[in-house]
Structure formats: structure tokens, C-alpha cells
Amino acid sequence: MKLDLLLTLAIVLFSPQVFADDLDSGNGTRWSAPALVGGKSWSDAFAKASALVANMTLEEKVNMTTGDNGRCVGNLAGVPRLGIERFCLEDGPVGVRPIHGVSQFPAGLAAAATWDEDLIYKRSLHMGQEFYDQGVHIALAPVTGGPLGRAPRWYADPYATGVASYLSVKGLQDSGVAATAKHFIGYEQETFRNPYNPLTSNVPFPPTLMIRLHTRSTCGPLLKAFELELRIYNEINQTQACHNAYTQNHLLKRELAFQGSIISDWGGQHDNVAAAHGGMDMSMPGHGFLGLLGVMWGDALVDLVRNGTIPEERVTDMVTRILTPWAWLGQDEKKLPDVVFNTNGPLFPNATDVYRDVRKKETADVIRKIGAHGATLLKNSGVLPLQNPQRIAVLGNDAVDNVLGVNACGGTAADCPSDNLNGTMSMGGGSGYAYAPYIVTPLDALKKRAIDTGAEISAITLNTGIDNVTAQQSPFQLPTPAQAFLPATDVTLVFLHAWASESYDRPSIELDDHMNELVETAVKYSSNVVVVMHIPGVANIERWVDNENVTAVVAAWYPGQESGNGLVDVLYGDINPSGKLPFTWAKSYDDYAPGTIVEDPAQAPQANFSEGIFVDYRWFDAHDITPRYEFGFGLSYTTFNYSDIVIDESAAHADKVAIQETAEPFLESDGSNSLYDVLFTVSAAVTNTGNVTGSEVAQLYLSIPEGDQPPKVLRGFDKVKNLAAGESATATFELRRKDLSVWDVVNQQWHIPEGKFVIHVGASSRNLPLSATWSKSP
Numbered sequence: 095m096k097l098d099l100l101l102t103l104a105i106v107l108f109s110p111q112v113f114a115d116d117l118d119s120g121n122g123t124r125w126s127a128p129a130l131v132g133g134k135s136w137s138d139a140f141a142k143a144s145a146l147v148a149n150m151t152l153e154e155k156v157n158m159t160t161g162d163n164g165r166c167v168g169n170l171a172g173v174p175r176l177g178i179e180r181f182c183l184e185d186g187p188v189g190v191r192p193i194h195g196v197s198q199f200p201a202g203l204a205a206a207a208t209w210d211e212d213l214i215y216k217r218s219l220h221m222g223q224e225f226y227d228q229g230v231h232i233a234l235a236p237v238t239g240g241p242l243g244r245a246p247r248w249y250a251d252p253y254a255t256g257v258a259s260y261l262s263v264k265g266l267q268d269s270g271v272a273a274t275a276k277h278f279i280g281y282e283q284e285t286f287r288n289p290y291n292p293l294t295s296n297v298p299f300p301p302t303l304m305i306r307l308h309t310r311s312t313c314g315p316l317l318k319a320f321e322l323e324l325r326i327y328n329e330i331n332q333t334q335a336c337h338n339a340y341t342q343n344h345l346l347k348r349e350l351a352f353q354g355s356i357i358s359d360w361g362g363q364h365d366n367v368a369a370a371h372g373g374m375d376m377s378m379p380g381h382g383f384l385g386l387l388g389v390m391w392g393d394a395l396v397d398l399v400r401n402g403t404i405p406e407e408r409v410t411d412m413v414t415r416i417l418t419p420w421a422w423l424g425q426d427e428k429k430l431p432d433v434v435f436n437t438n439g440p441l442f443p444n445a446t447d448v449y450r451d452v453r454k455k456e457t458a459d460v461i462r463k464i465g466a467h468g469a470t471l472l473k474n475s476g477v478l479p480l481q482n483p484q485r486i487a488v489l490g491n492d493a494v495d496n497v498l499g500v501n502a503c504g505g506t507a508a509d510c511p512s513d514n515l516n517g518t519m520s521m522g523g524g525s526g527y528a529y530a531p532y533i534v535t536p537l538d539a540l541k542k543r544a545i546d547t548g549a550e551i552s553a554i555t556l557n558t559g560i561d562n563v564t565a566q567q568s569p570f571q572l573p574t575p576a577q578a579f580l581p582a583t584d585v586t587l588v589f590l591h592a593w594a595s596e597s598y599d600r601p602s603i604e605l606d607d608h609m610n611e612l613v614e615t616a617v618k619y620s621s622n623v624v625v626v627m628h629i630p631g632v633a634n635i636e637r638w639v640d641n642e643n644v645t646a647v648v649a650a651w652y653p654g655q656e657s658g659n660g661l662v663d664v665l666y667g668d669i670n671p672s673g674k675l676p677f678t679w680a681k682s683y684d685d686y687a688p689g690t691i692v693e694d695p696a697q698a699p700q701a702n703f704s705e706g707i708f709v710d711y712r713w714f715d716a717h718d719i720t721p722r723y724e725f726g727f728g729l730s731y732t733t734f735n736y737s738d739i740v741i742d743e744s745a746a747h748a749d750k751v752a753i754q755e756t757a758e759p760f761l762e763s764d765g766s767n768s769l770y771d772v773l774f775t776v777s778a779a780v781t782n783t784g785n786v787t788g789s790e791v792a793q794l795y796l797s798i799p800e801g802d803q804p805p806k807v808l809r810g811f812d813k814v815k816n817l818a819a820g821e822s823a824t825a826t827f828e829l830r831r832k833d834l835s836v837w838d839v840v841n842q843q844w845h846i847p848e849g850k851f852v853i854h855v856g857a858s859s860r861n862l863p864l865s866a867t868w869s870k871s872p
Contacts, residue, residue: 125348150176193447471671524595539659623641628657726791762846
């Protein structure tokens with residue numbers, strides 16, 4: 095896997111400044127972009143795009159780079175006389191947003207927790223088909239490298255993110271839709287992200303976050319996701335990310351040989367000249383949105399070319415980068431369905447909004463599977479899987495529908511009021527939300543299973559007062575609902591949630607109000623409490639997780655429309671849980687690296703990224719901090735044994751999958767080899783030592799023999815599936831030259847350090863029973 099995706103991507107630029115002591119952002123002169131050539135696999139599409147652009151007037155070229163008003167969240171006018179139809183760009187990462195007639199897919203975190211390459215790919219393939227069938231040319235998805243997860247309120251690992259990004263982009267592209275890898279680098283918080291953000295308008299100035307990156311090696315983890323596929327609008331090196339020539343022209347277009355277009359995030363572009371010189375190719379929304387997010391390019395860019403400020407060759411390059419993937423995907427020959435929705439409402443009032451249902455049954459099956467295979471079992475004293483309990487109690491409003499309707503929490507942060515019974519959290523808010531055609535709630539699915547097994551089930555779907563509400567005007571001391579109901583049940587299922595949305599950062603890792611109260615009430619009356627959490631990341635569960643009456647804990651993430659079905663498949667053992675954490679779950683917020691979200695209002699708030707490459711588990715390992723649950727952790731209903739680790743250097747081979755060769759400098763280059771050549775493989779036997787069929791995510795970590803490196807870094811994973819009791823399978827990992835390399839700050843190149851590399855294989859970042867060594871001699 096490598097760079098076949100770098101060609102359709104829109105790198106959305108998020109809005110703070112990013113700067114570094116030793117990275118000169120330049121003004122587009124020092125860090126100029128290389129000539130666009132289309133790459134070894136896009137030569138035909140490049141030639142076709144170049145021929146079209148050669149016949150365009152300057153005004154037509156500018157129209158192809160500048161967003162305008164239209165039905166979609168992003169619109170390009172096209173060039174009708176040359177057969178180039180209008181382009182439609184539409185959110186988002188969990189489905190076509192905000193329109194009806196489509197599916198609500200699981201959040202990327204839920205897919206990541208599966209560690210299942212096939213399911214991650216199928217999620218994007220099915221999602222892409224719905225984008226295509228709704229007439230969308232460019233999907234504003236997937237979320238790939240930003241946020242990477244330096245802040246514990248998000249999620250992280252550069253290698254795993256890179257693999258998932260590759261598969262997600264490939265799925266979208268295989269459906270005929272251009273993917274947008276977002277965000278490119280430095281997008282690690284919402285606070286102060288965008289001066290146009292109405293939620294920060296209460297401060298006396300429009301703050302823009304500045305990011306300080308210390309050396310190219312600090313950029314390494316942030317760039318890792320984009321090595322396998324490829325958004326910006328902070329400031330980098332005191333230069334707006336949309337304007338930053340070092341990151342866009344040099345790192346992205348030269349070193350990573352990116353052949354597609356770089357798109358500003360909506361409101362991310364702040365200057366017409368700097369953006370053009372700095373490497374940005376498409377202005378969104380340009381002069382759309384009635385100018386509410388600024389008015390950029392358009393006629394102003396025409397004037398800048400005519401007065402000599404911007405070379406017309408730069409505009410030609412922009413348009414060619416936009417049209418090359420359009421031609422490569424065949425969108426020039428096969429016209430997409432007409433867009434019949436109107437997502438801009440009052441901004442485009444003359445367009446009707448027509449309902450068109452493009453869903454397929456097999457898509458719902460994929461969504462259900464991801465919910466089940468991503469569900470992560472964190473604690474289990476043996477109560478799960480449920481053995482057909484006959485009396486079941488359900489607690490918490492997260493088990494049922496939102497009282498205001500299925501999509502009452504979609505769109506923006508304000509759409510999920512804290513004083514409302516918001517129901518089960520199938521998805522977060524903002525651009526990461528998609529309307530659900532329905533939601534199978536946990537209680538829906540549990541009721542169906544109870545009917546099938548002849549069980550009794552009852553639910554208390556308030557979040558508060560269940561232990562102090564009694565009949566009014568009664569002379570008797572009547573029991574509360576919790577006292578009357580819970581002690582007599584076989585199992586009590588407690589449902590918790592936490593809300594997250596675009597436009598603001600989670601205020602903390604604490605659960606929403608009253609969530610802890612639900613658990614504490616349940617354990618007072620029931621000795622068998624199973625806690626299920628629909629959450630966007632780590633949550634503080636220290637108040638109750640060690641209580642002996644809490645017999646099981648499941649992180650079910652944001653699973654999309656089939657929420658209850660996927661969960662009940664796991665609770666009853668139809669599917670053995672195999673989800674694993676894609677981040678470290680700490681005991682305390684203070685255990686994470688400090689200062690990862692900058693919140694104090696200032697004229698120029700600054701994020702220093704002082705932890706460098708020590709993100710997530712790397713920080714915990716380097717500082718010897720014991721987490722609640724380590725990166726890669728997840729329980730099963732069976733057990734697995736690891737044995738027989740083998741290093742095979744005879745399996746070395748040249749990179750077989752690159753569509754575009756990169757130009758990253760490395761010491762071992764002889765002109766014919768690649769950073770992505772496989773140097774050797776590692777294999778290990780995984781045996782199911784329990785009595786239940788199950789799947790296991792085998793993980794490989796590497797200890798690199800250089801003093802300033804983390805104790806270990808993830809460099810491979812392989813999910814061995816459906817092993818019967820007693821059955822063994824081989825997990826195999828390919829190690830590429832890049833996987834063994836570190837960045838030499840002095841010589842400005844990658845190199846493989848001399849010495850012994852320790853290879854660890856096991857079930858999580860802290861459960862690694864196998865080890866072997868590989869050495870590089872002087």
C-alpha cells in the first residue's frame with residue numbers, strides 16, 4: 095500500500111498558523127512546487143486534462159478553482175463549452191451530508207476499532223456509491239491525518255491511521271468518487287481553528303491558532319498517514335496553512351509527489367496571493383455562501399494574473415490538478431446523476447430539494463458488522479456473552495430514541511441540547527454527521543432478542559431521578575423504580591454516552607452529566623451490571639470501573655444507524671468481540687502529554703507540539719505511565735496464544751503497489767530502490783486456546799536503536815479471523831525501509847540507524863510475548 099490515493103485528494107487546510115524554529119515556510123519562492131506530470135499511472139488522465147486546460151480562457155480557469163453558490167456545500171461552475179459539468183463537493187466522513195435518502199455509517203473511530211482492513215474498505219466503498227448515486231463528484235471524506243490524536247479527547251496512531259486512510263480513500267475512489275484526505279497537517283484542535291467560527295465570536299478579536307512544529311522529525315508522525323494516501327487551516331511557521339509553501343509545495347507536492355489538488359477548508363483561506371504562491375489549488379467556498387466565510391479568488395485572481403502578481407502558469411497548474419483525477423475516475427466520460435438535493439437552503443433559495451433514496455440492503459449489513467466488530471470489550475468477569483437471561487433491566491436514555499426525532503442531534507453542536515432526552519448516540523455532530531434513515535436503538539434490538547428467547551425486559555430511560563422518584567401523595571414508603579426493579583433482574587444493562595462535535599473541542603474526558611450516577615445507582619441494587627458506552631474517545635470511568643458489581647464494560651463508539659443490532663450481536667455472543675483500542679485509555683487526564691489543546695484566549699494562541707513524536711502510547715511508554723487500558727487493548731470471549739516468531743529476509747521485494755513514486759530523500763538510495771521496498775517479513779503463529787471461535791488482531795511493534803526514539807512504535811497489524819477452538823493461523827507483517835527509518839535533522843534525510851532493532855509481536859502495545867532482533871551493521 096502506498097500512494098495510489100494521492101491523486102484525487104483535496105487537502106483541506108484548517109486555519110491556524112503552523113511554524114517551526116527550523117522549518118522556513120517560505121513565500122512560494124524557496125519552496126516552489128515541481129512541475130505536474132501526472133505520475134506513472136495518471137499520464138493519460140494528465141494528458142487529457144492538460145489538453146482541456148490549454149483551450150480555456152483565464153476566466154474559465156479561475157472558475158474551475160473558485161467555489162460559487164449552488165446546491166452542494168461546495169460548487170465549481172465547470173466549463174460547459176468544453177464538456178466539463180459543474181462539480182459538486184459534499185460532506186462528509188460518515189455519509190452524504192446533510193441530505194436524506196442515504197445511510198448513516200459508523201464513525202471513523204468505530205471502523206478503526208475493528209482493525210479490519212476489509213471492513214474499513216467496504217465502509218468507504220458503500221459510502222462512495224451513495225455519494226456517486228447522489229451526483230457528488232468530490233466527497234469531503236475521509237478524515238485521515240487530522241486530527242491525528244495528540245489530544246486525549248481525540249484518537250491516534252500515525253501508522254494505523256495511514257493504513258486505514260489508504261483503505262478509506264481506495265474505497266471511495268473505487269466507487270467512482272474523488273476522495274478528500276483531510277486534514278493535511280497540524281489540525282489537532284477545534285478551539286481557535288477558524289476566526290469565522292461563530293462559537294468564538296464572543297472574544298474581542300478573531301484568534302487564529304499558531305502551531306509550532308520542531309523539526310521535520312516532529313512532522314513525521316503527523317505526515318505518516320499521508321504516506322499511504324492524503325485538509326489545513328491553522329498557521330504553519332507563522333504562515334496560514336493554506337498559504338504554506340513548505341508543507342504544500344515541498345513536503346506534499348515535491349517529497350510525497352502529490353498529483354491532485356489542495357482544497358482550502360471552508361473559511362481557511364485568508365489571502366489571495368499567498369494561497370496561490372503557497373500551493374493551494376481550489377478556494378472553498380470561494381465567493382459562495384454569500385461571502386459569509388470570506389470572498390476569495392474569482393475576479394480578484396483574474397486581476398492578479400493580469401497585473402503580473404500571479405503567473406498564469408500557476409492557475410493552469412491548479413486547474414490541471416483539479417481535472418486530472420476527474421478524468422482518471424472517468425467522470426469526464428460517464429456523467430454522474432443530476433444533483434437533486436439542495437444543502438444550502440436560504441443561500442440557494444431557487445433550487446428545489448428532491449428526495450432520492452440510493453440505499454442498498456447490503457450497505458446496512460456492512461454498517462451492522464462494523465458496529466459489532468468494532469465494539470471493544472474492556473472488562474468482563476464472565477457475564478458476557480449473555481446466556482439468555484430471563485429478566486433484563488435496561489437503564490439510561492442512551493438506550494432509546496431521541497424524544498425530538500431520529501436526527502435531532504445532527505448538524506451543529508447546538509443541535510444536541512444538554513437538557514433534552516437525546517437518546518442513543520449513534521453519531522457526533524457537525525460535518526461529521528449524516529442523517530440517519532432510522533436508528534435501531536439498543537432497546538429495540540434487546541426487545542427483539544428478549545421476545546425470541548422468552549425473556550422479560552423493562553427499561554428506565556431517564557438519566558436522573560431513578561433512585562428518588564416515588565408515587566406522590568402516598569402515605570406509604572414506596573420503593574423507587576430502581577429499588578423495585580433492579581434487585582430481581584438477572585442482568586442490568588446501563589447505557590452511557592458522551593457528545594462530541596465539530597466547532598468545539600470536548601470540554602474534558604468526563605462523561606456527560608448524570609452518566610456516573612446511573613452506574614452508581616445500578617451497582618447499589620444489582621450485582622450484575624453491564625455498562626455500554628457510546629462515546630467519541632476516551633472517557634473517565636475511574637469512579638466505578640473497579641466496582642465488583644460492574645461485571646462488564648463495552649465501548650461501542652458511534653456505530654451509525656444499525657447501533658442496537660451490532661451491539662446485541664456481541665452481547666449475546668453471535669459475534670465474538672474483536673475490537674481493540676486505537677488510542678491509549680488513561681486513568682487520569684493528567685497522564686497525557688500536557689497542553690495538547692490550547693484554550694486561553696489570546697491575540698495569537700500558540701500550540702507548541704512540545705511532545706514531538708511522543709504521541710499517545712509513545713508518551714506513556716517513554717514516561718513509564720500505567721494506563722487503564724493500553725493502545726491496542728481489547729478482550730475476547732476466547733483466549734489466544736502467540737508463538738513461533740520468524741524473520742524472513744528472503745521475502746524482501748521491491749515496492750509493488752505504488753502508483754506514484756515519492757521523492758523523499760533517504761541515505762540508502764541507490765537510484766533504483768524505494769523507501770517503500772519491503773526489506774523482510776515477520777510472521778508468528780496465533781492459536782485459539784479457548785473454546786469459542788474468535789478473531790484476533792496481532793500487532794507488531796518496533797524498538798529502534800536510536801536514543802531519541804520512543805521505546806516502541808506500531809509497524810504492522812494483521813487480523814486473523816474466525817479461528818475455531820484449537821485452530822492456529824499465521825499473522826504476517828511486511829517491514830519496509832520506511833518503517834525502519836528515522837529522520838536525520840542534520841542531513842535532512844531518512845536513514846536506518848545502525849544497531850539492533852527489537853521486533854515485538856502480541857495482542858496490544860503492552861502485551862507482547864514474542865520478540866526477535868534484526869540488525870543493521872555499520
